[in-house]
Amino acid sequence: MTDLKEVSYEEIRHLVSDRAFSGETVLLNMGPQHPSTHGVLRLLLELDAETVVNCIPDVGFLHTGIEKNMEAKTYQKAEVMTDRMDYMNPVGNNFTYCLAVEKLTGLDVPARAQAIRVILAELTRIASHLVWLGTSALDVAAMSVFLYSFREREQILDIMELVSGQRMMTTYFRPGGVWRDVPVEFEPAVRAFLDIFPRRVDEYEALLTKNPLFLDRTRKIGVISGEEAINWGLTGASLRGSGVNYDVRKVFPYSGYEQYDFEVPLRSEGDVYARYLVRVEEMRQSLRIIRQALDTLPAGPFRSSNHKFTPPLRSEIGVSMEALIHHFKYWTEGFRPPVGSVYVATESPRGELGCFLESDGGPKPYRVHFRTPSFDNLQVLPKLGKGHLVADLVAIIGSVDIVLGDVDR
Amino acid sequence: MNEKLQPITQALIEKFSAAPQEFAGETSLVLAVESLSAAAQALHREFGFELLSCITAVDYWPQEEPRFHLIYRFTSVSQALALTLRVPVSGISPAAPSLETEYRNANWQEREVFDMFGIRFEGHSDLRRILMPADWQGHPQRKDYPLGYEEPQYTFNFDEIAARKPFAARE
Amino acid sequence: MGIEQKLGESGIVTARLEDVVNWSRTNAMWPMLFGLACCAIEMMSAQAANYDMSRFGMELMRPSPRQSDLMIVAGRVTRKMAPVLRRLYDQMPDPKWVIAMGDCASCGGVFNNYAVVQGVDEVVPVDVYVAGCPPRPEALIHGIMTLHEKIHKDKLKDWA
Numbered sequence: 001m002t003d004l005k006e007v008s009y010e011e012i013r014h015l016v017s018d019r020a021f022s023g024e025t026v027l028l029n030m031g032p033q034h035p036s037t038h039g040v041l042r043l044l045l046e047l048d049a050e051t052v053v054n055c056i057p058d059v060g061f062l063h064t065g066i067e068k069n070m071e072a073k074t075y076q077k078a079e080v081m082t083d084r085m086d087y088m089n090p091v092g093n094n095f096t097y098c099l100a101v102e103k104l105t106g107l108d109v110p111a112r113a114q115a116i117r118v119i120l121a122e123l124t125r126i127a128s129h130l131v132w133l134g135t136s137a138l139d140v141a142a143m144s145v146f147l148y149s150f151r152e153r154e155q156i157l158d159i160m161e162l163v164s165g166q167r168m169m170t171t172y173f174r175p176g177g178v179w180r181d182v183p184v185e186f187e188p189a190v191r192a193f194l195d196i197f198p199r200r201v202d203e204y205e206a207l208l209t210k211n212p213l214f215l216d217r218t219r220k221i222g223v224i225s226g227e228e229a230i231n232w233g234l235t236g237a238s239l240r241g242s243g244v245n246y247d248v249r250k251v252f253p254y255s256g257y258e259q260y261d262f263e264v265p266l267r268s269e270g271d272v273y274a275r276y277l278v279r280v281e282e283m284r285q286s287l288r289i290i291r292q293a294l295d296t297l298p299a300g301p302f303r304s305s306n307h308k309f310t311p312p313l314r315s316e317i318g319v320s321m322e323a324l325i326h327h328f329k330y331w332t333e334g335f336r337p338p339v340g341s342v343y344v345a346t347e348s349p350r351g352e353l354g355c356f357l358e359s360d361g362g363p364k365p366y367r368v369h370f371r372t373p374s375f376d377n378l379q380v381l382p383k384l385g386k387g388h389l390v391a392d393l394v395a396i397i398g399s400v401d402i403v404l405g406d407v408d409r
Numbered sequence: 410m411n412e413k414l415q416p417i418t419q420a421l422i423e424k425f426s427a428a429p430q431e432f433a434g435e436t437s438l439v440l441a442v443e444s445l446s447a448a449a450q451a452l453h454r455e456f457g458f459e460l461l462s463c464i465t466a467v468d469y470w471p472q473e474e475p476r477f478h479l480i481y482r483f484t485s486v487s488q489a490l491a492l493t494l495r496v497p498v499s500g501i502s503p504a505a506p507s508l509e510t511e512y513r514n515a516n517w518q519e520r521e522v523f524d525m526f527g528i529r530f531e532g533h534s535d536l537r538r539i540l541m542p543a544d545w546q547g548h549p550q551r552k553d554y555p556l557g558y559e560e561p562q563y564t565f566n567f568d569e570i571a572a573r574k575p576f577a578a579r580e
Numbered sequence: 581m582g583i584e585q586k587l588g589e590s591g592i593v594t595a596r597l598e599d600v601v602n603w604s605r606t607n608a609m610w611p612m613l614f615g616l617a618c619c620a621i622e623m624m625s626a627q628a629a630n631y632d633m634s635r636f637g638m639e640l641m642r643p644s645p646r647q648s649d650l651m652i653v654a655g656r657v658t659r660k661m662a663p664v665l666r667r668l669y670d671q672m673p674d675p676k677w678v679i680a681m682g683d684c685a686s687c688g689g690v691f692n693n694y695a696v697v698q699g700v701d702e703v704v705p706v707d708v709y710v711a712g713c714p715p716r717p718e719a720l721i722h723g724i725m726t727l728h729e730k731i732h733k734d735k736l737k738d739w740a
Contacts, residue, residue: 015535031664032661032664033613033614033643033664033668034643035613035643039615039616039617039620040616040661059539059540060538060539060540060541060542060658060660061616061658061660061661061664062616062617062655062656062658062661063540063541063658063660063695064656064658064691064693064695064696065549065556065557065691065693065694065695065696066691067550068549068550068554068556068693068694069556069691069692069693072556072558080690081690081691084617084618084690087617087618087621088621103433104433106433131621131624146628147628147629150624150625150628150629150630151628151629151630153625154625154628154630157625167622167714167716168618168621168622168714169618169713169714227459230459230460230486231459231512231513231514232513232514233460233461233462233512233513233514233518235460244486245486246460246486251486251489252489252491340432340433341432341437341467341480341493342432342433342435343462343463343480343482343491343493345462345484345491352462352484354462354463354482356463356465356480356482358467366467367465367467367468369463369465369480371462371463371465371482375517375518375521376514376517376518379513379514379516379517404617405617405618408540408658409540541660541695542659542660549694549695554694555694556692556693556694557692557693557694557695558692558693559688559692559698561687561692
């Protein structure tokens with residue numbers, strides 16, 4: 001364990017302006033434990049009275065070594081660790097990893113499993129945006145929105161629990177499909193949610209969108225143009241708030257997204273308010289996708305029948321010899337994909353979530369790397385925050401929507 | 410997707426003598442580390458790949474030459490294309506040119522590769538550790554770095570672990 | 581209600597000092613905002629309207645350690661974060677309690693590697709461990725009630 005070292009001026013000399021050394025500006029530590037940093041993020045602020053001159057993020061307080069740990073486990077067991085990276089979107093992380101394994105092994109996914117995956121991924125997108133709305137409104141002191149958005153989130157978590165038994169870290173998606181078929185109560189539960197949610201989004205908009213206090217705190221704050229944003233690697237709703245139309249679901253469609261009709265909201269101002277509007281509209285579009293997927297949910301198997309890479313049904317084990325052998329090999333040794341590497345990208349609520357998976361023919365992944373959106377989104381923060389007040393910096397951090405588990409993995 | 414990518418990969422193969430590799434329906438290119446900067450510049454300016462999706466590395470220890478492969482993933486939003494480049498780097502004082510001036514987000518991505526693998530990037534403005542504490546020794550994601558697995562203390566091995574670690578035997 | 585019947589004429593109630601002090605300590609324990617990772621989201625859910633924690637007096641989550649009594653370590657503690665955790669614990673005034681929420685805080689959880697401290701009890705003394713990955717809000721509330729029971733059993737000679 002390392003001791004707490006004080007940051008010496010020499011280490012950060014190249015990152016702060018000369019005025020810090022003459023004493024004109026103050027170096028303030030917005031430490032890892034702070035109510036507004038949405039997790040364990042440390043920011044070193046160089047302040048001139050209340051204006052931010054420089055902002056140096058220090059990350060790594062939640063670095064869990066997930067990628068190296070996954071190399072020590074078989075492919076199925078390693079999936080459990082993917083839930084815990086971006087913990088607001090555990091289903092999306094599973095999705096990306098399963099798509100990567102399926103591309104590596106050439107596994108097919110039946111249509112029913114694809115539709116169920118889309119429904120749960122969009123529900124998780126709504127749940128993540130609800131937490132974003134609650135916490136970033138809390139940061140600009142609109143405290144009642146927090147309680148309302150968590151009320152809806154409870155309903156979504158009830159649906160997750162119905163389907164997989166776990167509220168958050170479900171590990172419901174498996175390579176080849178999903179873990180088991182959805183129960184009978186799934187459809188009425190999702191329809192009940194679809195009935196009440198549009199009015200709830202209207203309620204949140206009524207509280208915030210035309211509120212003069214909210215407008216004052218978010219208009220023209222943290223502006224970034226489209227070309228700069230994409231050069232900095234910003235993706236997701238933050239990029240679409242600056243006018244660049246990049247949504248992985250439309251540009252590189254996966255899991256049947258091309259058959260659903262939805263729009264990608266786009267704004268051009270590039271400030272905090274634009275990003276807020278984009279995310280609220282995304283919640284409505286996710287409802288559209290869920291409705292279409294639920295209406296056209298096909299019947300059929302919920303998992304691929306290629307038993308080299310998926311476990312057979314328990315009922316088959318008693319009657320079929322191959323099923324017994326596949327079951328035994330799958331759960332003891334694991335499956336062996338061909339040698340090679342793939343990269344798969346999906347659209348998480350924060351941006352482009354990618355998984356680079358390399359296999360050496362063994363049952364354990366040789367190298368897994370996740371391209372997490374919050375890592376690159378956080379890189380832009382010093383540029384966005386320059387020249388603003390500390391209170392505006394808090395609003396900017398909220399609008400960029402970072403999750404520290406995603407940044408540090 | 411491969412048809413639109415064909416002329417671009419062909420141009421890169423000719424200009425920088427890259428070697429194509431096919432897997433799972435996608436082509437990736439293996440490039441020498443000396444041509445990396447020029448290839449990245451060409452991809453950014455001529456071929457319209459605006460987004461550098463990720464930079465990562467794979468360690469092939471105990472193979473020494475080349476020990477690491479740097480992986481670059483470029484995405485073109487306007488043309489809906491994506492391309493992977495592989496750059497072999499040797500194990501003895503590993504180094505590669507930095508892409509920070511072309512793609513600004515290479516800054517943190519290269520810091521992470523330096524932190525986890527020890528590959529130095531020349532021309533980087535601020536190469537220091539990002540995920541591990543600043544005074545950490547070693548590069549964790551190399552294959553010769555131990556996982557750090559601590560044996561859990563169950564009832565059947567209670568006494569052995571208690572002999573080694575007296576404070577853990579509290580429970 | 582309860583006390584007025586026992587007051588009688590004089591308006592004086594007798595009780596053991598131990599009971600009164602323990603009762604007052606449990607009824608308005610202010611937690612410190614120490615959400616690190618996924619368990620923090622379940623802690624926020626426990627704080628929100630569905631599983632309300634303000635019925636236990638814990639509505640006020642104080643970010644400052646100087647003003648809080650209870651540290652709920654919610655999430656994985658990495659080696660970079662451990663000294664910060666210890667420093668914040670030292671800054672809390674007595675009496676203070678620690679709840680290790682979740683598997684990662686109790687024993688390292690799913691992650692047994694170079695970066696995660698295997699159990700926050702390597703760094704601070706823990707009173708209650710709540711299991712789960714992440715524990716349901718009801719499990720956290722059960723952990724808090726267990727802590728309350730533990731405090732009710734505190735003896736005068738231990739804290740005087």
